[in-house]
Amino acid sequence: MSIGGNEAVRAGLAAQLVPLWRYGLVLSGSRQAAEDLVQATCVRALERSGQFTPGTRLDRWLFAILRSIWLNELRARRMREGAGVEDAEAVLSFDGREAIETNILAAQVLREVWALPEAQRETVYLVYVEGLSYAEAAQALDIPVGTVMSRLAAARARLASLKDEAGPKLGENHGTG
Structure with missing residues (x-):
């Protein structure tokens, strides 16, 4: 067991809770499921901290653990009945006129990103939200x-086509005057 890996995981885990939760939310669409994924990820990371190589990116290692747990959960869910997914827009929106007005553009973007196929949505999140390089995202997703x-090119094309289909959005000025 690597003492350095154990110390590095323990020292850096707290700083990764929010990004892990966001990734869990992107995957699951549910606040509760995201929290459960983060908790399971922390437990597994601490149990396997000796496998972490100090000096490498802890966040990337944790994302890979969370994704593995999520995929296992999906497989298990297929065997059970009644497992539902919460609507991401409902989870991320707030009550009150000011909050709705403030967040309307974000809600539109979230709605369009949520409409992407899961593989594209997950890749978009890792690269554009968490800032992983293409190589790091590939490693976390275990793909070339x-x-x-x-996936990113397809996601950009899909988002562009959704924008074209939806017509003018908030803040766009299409007046002739």
Whole structure:
């Protein structure tokens, strides 16, 4: 067991809770499921901290653990009945006129991103929200770098087509005057 890996995981875990929760939310669409995923990820990371190599990116290692747990949960869920997914827009929206007005553009973006196929949505999150390089995202997803690039290109094309289908959005000025 690596003492350095154990210390590095313990020292850096708290700083990764919010990014892990966001990733869990992107995958599951549910606040509760995201919290459960983060908890399971922390437990597994602490149990296997000796496998972490100090000096490498802890966040990338934790994302890979969380994704593995999520995939296992999906497999198990397919065997059970009644497992539902919460609507991401409902989870991320707030009551009150000011909050709704303030967050309307974000809600539109979230709605469009949530409409992406799961593999594209997950790749978009890792690269554009968490800032992973293509190589790091490929490693976290256990896929070739070319697949990451392909998924991102497809996601950008899909988002562009959704924008074209929806017409003018909030803040766009299409007046002739």
